[in-house]
Amino acid sequence: MKKTEYSPFSVLWREVVKDKLALSSLLLLSLILFIVYGASIVLDQEEIVKVDLLSIYSPPSAEHWLGTDYGGRDILGQLIIGARNSFTIGLAITLLTGLIGLTIGLIAGYFGGVIDNIIMRIIDFILILPFLMLVIVFVAIVPKYNVFTFILIMSAFLWTGKARLIRAKVLAERELDYVSASKTLGTPDWKIIVREILPNLSSIIIVNLTLNLAGNIGIESGLSYLGFGLPESTPSLGTLVSYATNPDVLQNKWWVWLPASVLILVMMLCINFIGQALKRAADARQRLG
Amino acid sequence: MKRSVLQIESLRVSFRIQDEYYAAVDDVSLTVHENEVLAIVGESGCGKSALALSIIGLHPPERTKLEGAVVFKGKNLLTQSVQALNQIRGKDIGMIFQDPLTALNPLMTVGKQIEESMDYHTTLSTAEKRNRTLELLEHVGIPNPSQTYDRYPHELSGGMRQRIVIAIAITCNPALLIADEPTTALDVTIQAQIIRLLKNLQQQLNTGILLITHDLGVVAEMADRVAVMYAGEIVELADVHTLFTRPLHPYTRSLLQSIPSLQTPKETLHVIQGIVPPLTKLPRTGCRFRSRISWIHESKHEPHPILREVEPNHWVRCTCYQHFYFPDGGEKA
Amino acid sequence: TDSTSSDPKKPTEQTAPKEDIGNFPMTVKNDGEIVDGVLTYGLVSDTPFEGTLNYAFYTGHPDAEILQFFDEALFRTNGDYEITNDGAATYELSADKKTMTIKIKDNVKWHDGEPVKAEDLEYAYLVIGHKDYTGVRYGDALIQGIVGMEEYHSGKASTISGIKVVDEKTLTITWKQANPSVLTGIWAYPLPKHYLKDIPIDQLAQSDKIRKNPIGFGPFKVKKIVPGESVEMVRNDDYYGGKPNLKGVIVKVVSPKVVLQSLKKGEIDIAEFPTDQYVGAKGTKNIQFVGKIDLAYNYIGFKLGRWDAKKQENVMDNPKFQDKRLRQAMAYAIDNKSVGEKLYHGLRFPATTLIPPSFPGYHDKEAKGYSYDPEKAKKLLDEAGYKDKDGDGLREDPNGKKFTIHFLAMSGSDVAEPLAKFYMQCWKDVGLDVQLVDGRLAEFNSFYDMVEKDDPKVDVFAAAWGTGTDVDPYGLYGRNVMFNYSRWVNEKNDELLEKGHSEQAFDKEYRKKIYNEWQALMNEEVPVIPTLYRSALYAVNNRVKNFTVDPSSQLTWKDVGVTAEKPEVE
Amino acid sequence: MTFLRVNQLKVHYPVRGGFFRKVIGHVKAVDGISFELKKGETYGLVGESGCGKTTTGRTIIGLVKATAGEILFDGKDLTKLSRREFVQYRKDIQMIFQDPYSSLNPRKRVLDIVAEPLRNFEKLSPQEEKRKVQGLIEKVGLHSDSVYKYPHEFSGGQRQRIGIARALTLNPKLIIADEPVSALDVSVQAQVLNFMKDIQKEFQLTYLFISHDLGIIRHMCDRIGIMYRGQFVEEGTKDEIFHDPKHIYTKRLLASIPNADPLRRQEQQKLRQQIEKDYEQLYSRYFDAEGRVYPLKRISETHSVAIP
Amino acid sequence: MVKFILRRIMMMIPQLFVLSVLIFLLAKAMPGDALTGQLANNPKMDAQTLAEMREKLGLNDPLYVQYTRWIKNLLHGDLGLSYVHQQPVTDLLAGRMWNTILLSLCILVLTYAIAVPLGVISGRWQDSWADKLIVGYSYVSFATPLFIFALIMLFLFGFKLGWFPTGGSVDIQLEEGTFDYYISKLNHLLLPSLSGALISTVGIIQYLRSEIIDTKVKDFVRTARAKGVPEAKIYSRHILRNSFLPIAAFLGYEITGLIGGSVFLESIFSYPGIGQLFLQSIMQRDYSVVTALVMISGLATLIGTLLSDIILSVVDPRIRID
Numbered sequence A: 001m002k003k004t005e006y007s008p009f010s011v012l013w014r015e016v017v018k019d020k021l022a023l024s025s026l027l028l029l030s031l032i033l034f035i036v037y038g039a040s041i042v043l044d045q046e047e048i049v050k051v052d053l054l055s056i057y058s059p060p061s062a063e064h065w066l067g068t069d070y071g072g073r074d075i076l077g078q079l080i081i082g083a084r085n086s087f088t089i090g091l092a093i094t095l096l097t098g099l100i101g102l103t104i105g106l107i108a109g110y111f112g113g114v115i116d117n118i119i120m121r122i123i124d125f126i127l128i129l130p131f132l133m134l135v136i137v138f139v140a141i142v143p144k145y146n147v148f149t150f151i152l153i154m155s156a157f158l159w160t161g162k163a164r165l166i167r168a169k170v171l172a173e174r175e176l177d178y179v180s181a182s183k184t185l186g187t188p189d190w191k192i193i194v195r196e197i198l199p200n201l202s203s204i205i206i207v208n209l210t211l212n213l214a215g216n217i218g219i220e221s222g223l224s225y226l227g228f229g230l231p232e233s234t235p236s237l238g239t240l241v242s243y244a245t246n247p248d249v250l251q252n253k254w255w256v257w258l259p260a261s262v263l264i265l266v267m268m269l270c271i272n273f274i275g276q277a278l279k280r281a282a283d284a285r286q287r288l289g
Numbered sequence B: 001m002k003r004s005v006l007q008i009e010s011l012r013v014s015f016r017i018q019d020e021y022y023a024a025v026d027d028v029s030l031t032v033h034e035n036e037v038l039a040i041v042g043e044s045g046c047g048k049s050a051l052a053l054s055i056i057g058l059h060p061p062e063r064t065k066l067e068g069a070v071v072f073k074g075k076n077l078l079t080q081s082v083q084a085l086n087q088i089r090g091k092d093i094g095m096i097f098q099d100p101l102t103a104l105n106p107l108m109t110v111g112k113q114i115e116e117s118m119d120y121h122t123t124l125s126t127a128e129k130r131n132r133t134l135e136l137l138e139h140v141g142i143p144n145p146s147q148t149y150d151r152y153p154h155e156l157s158g159g160m161r162q163r164i165v166i167a168i169a170i171t172c173n174p175a176l177l178i179a180d181e182p183t184t185a186l187d188v189t190i191q192a193q194i195i196r197l198l199k200n201l202q203q204q205l206n207t208g209i210l211l212i213t214h215d216l217g218v219v220a221e222m223a224d225r226v227a228v229m230y231a232g233e234i235v236e237l238a239d240v241h242t243l244f245t246r247p248l249h250p251y252t253r254s255l256l257q258s259i260p261s262l263q264t265p266k267e268t269l270h271v272i273q274g275i276v277p278p279l280t281k282l283p284r285t286g287c288r289f290r291s292r293i294s295w296i297h298e299s300k301h302e303p304h305p306i307l308r309e310v311e312p313n314h315w316v317r318c319t320c321y322q323h324f325y326f327p328d329g330g331e332k333a
Numbered sequence C: 001t002d003s004t005s006s007d008p009k010k011p012t013e014q015t016a017p018k019e020d021i022g023n024f025p026m027t028v029k030n031d032g033e034i035v036d037g038v039l040t041y042g043l044v045s046d047t048p049f050e051g052t053l054n055y056a057f058y059t060g061h062p063d064a065e066i067l068q069f070f071d072e073a074l075f076r077t078n079g080d081y082e083i084t085n086d087g088a089a090t091y092e093l094s095a096d097k098k099t100m101t102i103k104i105k106d107n108v109k110w111h112d113g114e115p116v117k118a119e120d121l122e123y124a125y126l127v128i129g130h131k132d133y134t135g136v137r138y139g140d141a142l143i144q145g146i147v148g149m150e151e152y153h154s155g156k157a158s159t160i161s162g163i164k165v166v167d168e169k170t171l172t173i174t175w176k177q178a179n180p181s182v183l184t185g186i187w188a189y190p191l192p193k194h195y196l197k198d199i200p201i202d203q204l205a206q207s208d209k210i211r212k213n214p215i216g217f218g219p220f221k222v223k224k225i226v227p228g229e230s231v232e233m234v235r236n237d238d239y240y241g242g243k244p245n246l247k248g249v250i251v252k253v254v255s256p257k258v259v260l261q262s263l264k265k266g267e268i269d270i271a272e273f274p275t276d277q278y279v280g281a282k283g284t285k286n287i288q289f290v291g292k293i294d295l296a297y298n299y300i301g302f303k304l305g306r307w308d309a310k311k312q313e314n315v316m317d318n319p320k321f322q323d324k325r326l327r328q329a330m331a332y333a334i335d336n337k338s339v340g341e342k343l344y345h346g347l348r349f350p351a352t353t354l355i356p357p358s359f360p361g362y363h364d365k366e367a368k369g370y371s372y373d374p375e376k377a378k379k380l381l382d383e384a385g386y387k388d389k390d391g392d393g394l395r396e397d398p399n400g401k402k403f404t405i406h407f408l409a410m411s412g413s414d415v416a417e418p419l420a421k422f423y424m425q426c427w428k429d430v431g432l433d434v435q436l437v438d439g440r441l442a443e444f445n446s447f448y449d450m451v452e453k454d455d456p457k458v459d460v461f462a463a464a465w466g467t468g469t470d471v472d473p474y475g476l477y478g479r480n481v482m483f484n485y486s487r488w489v490n491e492k493n494d495e496l497l498e499k500g501h502s503e504q505a506f507d508k509e510y511r512k513k514i515y516n517e518w519q520a521l522m523n524e525e526v527p528v529i530p531t532l533y534r535s536a537l538y539a540v541n542n543r544v545k546n547f548t549v550d551p552s553s554q555l556t557w558k559d560v561g562v563t564a565e566k567p568e569v570e
Numbered sequence D: 001m002t003f004l005r006v007n008q009l010k011v012h013y014p015v016r017g018g019f020f021r022k023v024i025g026h027v028k029a030v031d032g033i034s035f036e037l038k039k040g041e042t043y044g045l046v047g048e049s050g051c052g053k054t055t056t057g058r059t060i061i062g063l064v065k066a067t068a069g070e071i072l073f074d075g076k077d078l079t080k081l082s083r084r085e086f087v088q089y090r091k092d093i094q095m096i097f098q099d100p101y102s103s104l105n106p107r108k109r110v111l112d113i114v115a116e117p118l119r120n121f122e123k124l125s126p127q128e129e130k131r132k133v134q135g136l137i138e139k140v141g142l143h144s145d146s147v148y149k150y151p152h153e154f155s156g157g158q159r160q161r162i163g164i165a166r167a168l169t170l171n172p173k174l175i176i177a178d179e180p181v182s183a184l185d186v187s188v189q190a191q192v193l194n195f196m197k198d199i200q201k202e203f204q205l206t207y208l209f210i211s212h213d214l215g216i217i218r219h220m221c222d223r224i225g226i227m228y229r230g231q232f233v234e235e236g237t238k239d240e241i242f243h244d245p246k247h248i249y250t251k252r253l254l255a256s257i258p259n260a261d262p263l264r265r266q267e268q269q270k271l272r273q274q275i276e277k278d279y280e281q282l283y284s285r286y287f288d289a290e291g292r293v294y295p296l297k298r299i300s301e302t303h304s305v306a307i308p
Numbered sequence E: 001m002v003k004f005i006l007r008r009i010m011m012m013i014p015q016l017f018v019l020s021v022l023i024f025l026l027a028k029a030m031p032g033d034a035l036t037g038q039l040a041n042n043p044k045m046d047a048q049t050l051a052e053m054r055e056k057l058g059l060n061d062p063l064y065v066q067y068t069r070w071i072k073n074l075l076h077g078d079l080g081l082s083y084v085h086q087q088p089v090t091d092l093l094a095g096r097m098w099n100t101i102l103l104s105l106c107i108l109v110l111t112y113a114i115a116v117p118l119g120v121i122s123g124r125w126q127d128s129w130a131d132k133l134i135v136g137y138s139y140v141s142f143a144t145p146l147f148i149f150a151l152i153m154l155f156l157f158g159f160k161l162g163w164f165p166t167g168g169s170v171d172i173q174l175e176e177g178t179f180d181y182y183i184s185k186l187n188h189l190l191l192p193s194l195s196g197a198l199i200s201t202v203g204i205i206q207y208l209r210s211e212i213i214d215t216k217v218k219d220f221v222r223t224a225r226a227k228g229v230p231e232a233k234i235y236s237r238h239i240l241r242n243s244f245l246p247i248a249a250f251l252g253y254e255i256t257g258l259i260g261g262s263v264f265l266e267s268i269f270s271y272p273g274i275g276q277l278f279l280q281s282i283m284q285r286d287y288s289v290v291t292a293l294v295m296i297s298g299l300a301t302l303i304g305t306l307l308s309d310i311i312l313s314v315v316d317p318r319i320r321i322d
């Protein structure tokens, strides 16, 4: 008898492969990531962020394919390192918020009652916090402000949405009889949560995380613009984009900010298209029953 | 002979599933007469709803192919424009849906929802419309019409909501009423009331009713004639007495044997083997039921079964019925 | 990408043209006929102006820019920023130089028609010295130094004994000590007593009379204020200096991001122009640039000790940089010329002393300062015992221990990061391991928090001082001054600074000599390395006439006019 | 031989409202019912939607906490047991769920589904486990290779059999079947019902069979309890209930069942109208002022009715 | 209803309290204070005066004393004194707040004015070229940072084309209260709010689109069709009303986004509002303003969610709030 694969991943994968747009997005994204991560191993970050006063704002040339910025630093190098950093940051935030949101959402949704109530009140509270303002305040406070703390600060605010989503799904899921069945079979709660409910949320989680990842890639750009972004010694796409706030750069030195903007756009679109395909796949499964 | 209100001729309803069309209703011809309840029974997925919805063109046009003809008042509804259909929907043909929980707009008072079809089909004044609505509410057995008028669907029980759905369907005294599983979601006591209500309406309004159900009990209670559907085809068509007393097609007979009966209890129930194949895997030639009566030899089936009249007004598809027996020796035909 | 490592000192072709502030005119050129018109002044600022429109209370630069149009000091100043008798009042110093008699001219009137009186100036001192006063002006040594001021400030006296109103237009101020700085630093902004006296002093700054309907005796009167964004002013026909040329002035806030665009479109006539945008703006047809050297300098300071708040004095107890050869070496190691030319297109240029050339009377033109000389730096380091003993290319301290210097630099400007990076690269080139404190630039507040509190994390810091118009450096380098951030103390220094503002120093030649000595001392000891002098630029529409940044010029806002109804547009 | 005894069981769900989610009332889902099951019999629980059938079943198996009353199983009161103590009774009481689609975890293979209780209670080697599961799967009439499939590869009836196999894994004594066939097509219903009857004999099971379909109840059950708004209105043997209903509510319920004989349509209609009339007229005799039924009264050895 | 609102307001109190403690501690944890480095440009200062001023501002008191003082004043509606502006925060905010409210309102109106038709078109004619175009637009604007977009808008429409004023909130030369004055105000608002709106429509468009796609296959829509309701009315009476429900719930939460967005827009368009004020106050450690602004935006968000619930209960009869 033929064994039929039915892992969520294979289903999602099949859907992505079927969708031409999603497939080409996936290929493009993989290519970009391959180049970015590959190149950034070879490139020396110290060298790239090294100031060279002799080639300030030089336009693209054979030497600097994408020109240089006001510190005479190579844009292409910064773009590659920046893309790696931004993507890593986006991914880390996505995974971290996903992990927190998942844990909390599962607990709140599954146990309900007082625990749920307390968690929901906390989430409500975080939701009313003026996110941008508090992030700015946080950034001012944190003594060692780097990629790591940035990820932590962002994650501290962004997990709530996921927790709510997961909780809502768990609330629906736990009403299903298979959960009751597991309870009557004497399966302990944690096992029910991890082995029974979690796998059924996997597609929704994957979809949500993917779409979130798209949003998180450019997340630091706004803060960079306001002057609360990452230190320049950590190149990021947001930093490059925010150079455009200098009117001269915006109008006359397109090579500084445009490639980063386009890269953000392309990566976001790719991830988005993949996410949309995954979403369709997840829905189709639900329709299947 | 009563006048016919609706004639369905060789109707084929196909849905697009991954770039290919599959017929969910295949070559169905039926006639509904005035003041008559024609019931369509069959297992889930056999195409009952698909048939009903195609009559008034409620399938999404981009994914559905309709062939054949549905003649109503001399017009083929399948070729009508949406505008023209809108003149008929709700006015000459009313429709009752299965799930009263979802069939009503949650944001509109039930009064307004009933009145809405009058907005497009009559020229009544506001007050007249209201009066007519109250009348209808009364008619479908709502105890407190003027209060209920301003209620929202969620404030009503399932039975009440189904009455509202019926009231909507009969607002303009339609010549034809299509009822798709009108009682399935309801408790038996409510079901009995709804059945009576529909029956009364049929008699009072002289309406032809196309009743869709999978509950043979409901059929026995309500129908005048019965069409048994299997896998998109009608396999047997007869008046209700004939069907219940002299069922011929193996499917009809099996179905009747599989329900626990109050009257004649038996130890074990008949089991129809196998399952209805999904739309994409339906056998398109030969007797579609043959796989489920595998003990009847292939040769006993017609290669191209047709629905033929075996006695006056009793139609059966395929010749296999002549050779059919229950393997467990159960009841005889 | 390899090219980024190319050696900064290697001479290569220049990528950006180099500017020289000395080549800029200080006064706009315009030969046209003045017509009656309204001038729009762009207040270049990222944020709205605060609207504390009074000299005694304002803190932000934008407020001061508005103030200049409708209020002014009683005295005009000359090219050395010393008061003259050309303004609204005349002064006379007593023989012991401790008392100044100020006579306000007769035709000087507030905008509401009241004459400006001696008691108005006295009132200004009474407000600033009052214990309820909410502003920051009381810190001024010249104010605290007035006889009787301390008693008044502590509430022991109800008037200031050192200030006497002689008659309606005359008053005398007596200081405890003679100080030549009175000529550049005397507080000469009267407050309209008749207008403000009913408002409690602690409420003055928030009162409508200062925020919404302020009056002064300047060439223009405030007509209307849109808080935070613009001010409309009209000609003061009663201006004591004569009828102003402009019908009115509109001051409006313009973000630095769009200032060039606004100038090009003629939306503003004059704006203090961000120097970092100059290269892109050069050649714009409808505007001309005027400029001068700014009253400021950048420096790199060494943390040599700490501030003892109890004793109110600096204690030099940090051993790390006590060897002045190390400090000198670090000064030689940095290439300020390149920085000025490349990062600032010449609009900043290497500083040679701690008195900028904007004080032409005191700046020592002969002083060489520290020009870029890495070889000398290396030699000095070798001499001082900072040698690379483990062969990693970085020098260890004389005891052979790892020697890391923690460098604090402030974020904010666009080029802050490359600048800091560049300095660190320069130091690395001579074998010094310099790291940023916390690995990043510090934001303004963190920066000063660490510097003021002598955070042990900080070894070296890059900062800047605005000198104000008073040349006396005591406030920045004195033994008892908290702003002496490097905490450097030295007896010779004490002596010179004391002499610099002694009675004797009223003699300009003497004072110049003292300050030359001081500049030499500071260059020898380098508690701080002066790095860059700065330029201040103004962009001015071609229709504007008589606008000047020359401190010695007699032209004032009264004289500024326009020669066309509408601004020129590019 | 009393096997399970339910005594004055009450389950009240709090109704929360307002923003503090304060309890503002109670839904009396089950309001003081008592009945007992005898070993090997099938006890039917019938009533209209929302009358508390499911709640009763779920309370017995411990999915819902009882508000008051006792559930005596083997002489032990299950409502008093802590979660931990309850575990050992899990083996004895199992449940078959209504919806064969949602009661099987779509992400698990049949093997994992059926083996779940084994993994909780018995430490078996993977081989033993698989052998046992395959045995069970064959017992419920599925091919032993099915254990590697996922639920969506089965039809509704087959799924329900998988659910039953899972319930049988631990050799339970009591099975609570909550509307086990109401989600199934008529043609498949029969299959499951027949099968349930078969295994009852084989495993000597006791069923608590919950349904709103009187036809099925009659087909399956020995004794029947009729529920109305959380209480019992009548209890008796199959014959007593179907041939000699005493309570007007029971009568009305029975009369509502569609008659599968079209010839007797008129007759049935008349009977129904008659009973409906009676129901309205006699309402106050059978229900108290609040519309609640009276406590059960025993009218014969096996037959009880809620009349005053 | 009134009871519900009162109860909700009661609920807000603990939330606001926690927020107040949080923001107070955070504000105090920021390095430096209003006097830090501020005097770098004013060398005529001495350490004693500085200390005296810190004392006067109460910056030397223990934290809890400062907190109780602050919260006590807060309860009396006194938000304290802005050190930087030398003005009571309430007065300071009065002017700025109004500008921001205007801007936010304008963004809100424009957002919905753009998003609703686009969302409806997109959802109704799913997969048509118009839909694809709209979805494309929403992807692109999703990926475009607001500040870049706003800058480009400013340079394009403000400077290159000169269609809109490029800064400020009103032309100072116009007489207050005249018609031209209000037109000028509106004119100044248009470009910033359009920039904000074009970016913030994305969420609503996508939401509305998928909501419509979901709703149009609902049973009650089929019921309406079976009644013979014309297609246009099917949308206006049945599908849209139901699809708008979640959007209505969205409305209140939009407020949070608006506050965030105003920080960017105000600083790009030199529009004096609270967003810009916040940035300035953070930089200058003007605590009273920072804390006041965070409290106010917290309160605004709370009110927004309350508003959402009220709106929802008004449009959705299934939700009863009493």
Ligand SMILES: Nc1ncnc2c1ncn2[C@@H]1O[C@H](COP(=O)(O)OP(=O)(O)OP(=O)(O)O)[C@@H](O)[C@H]1O
Pocket (backbone or CB within 6 Å): B015, B016, B017, B024, B042, B043, B044, B045, B046, B047, B048, B049, B050, B051, B063, B214, B278, B279
């Ligand atoms: N819009 C559609 N697109 C594709 N397939 C459809 C569509 N509507 C129905 N079908 C398929 O057509 C077949 C007949 O469906 P239909 O709804 O008519 O069954 P039914 O007899 O009404 O069943 P039930 O008793 O469950 O309502 C089924 O296999 C169903 O999956």
Ligand SMILES: Nc1ncnc2c1ncn2[C@@H]1O[C@H](COP(=O)(O)OP(=O)(O)OP(=O)(O)O)[C@@H](O)[C@H]1O
Pocket (backbone or CB within 6 Å): D013, D014, D027, D028, D029, D030, D047, D048, D049, D050, D051, D052, D053, D054, D055, D056, D212
């Ligand atoms: N978790 C719950 N919280 C609150 N009320 C509940 C809960 N579960 C059930 N109820 C209510 O308790 C009553 C009894 O419900 P129950 O599900 O036991 O009825 P039932 O007889 O099984 O109905 P059905 O035939 O529809 O399954 C109903 O009114 C129901 O609304």
Ligand SMILES: [Mg+2]
Pocket (backbone or CB within 6 Å): B048, B049, B050, B180
């Ligand atoms: Mg159907």
Ligand SMILES: [Mg+2]
Pocket (backbone or CB within 6 Å): D053, D054, D055
């Ligand atoms: Mg139930």
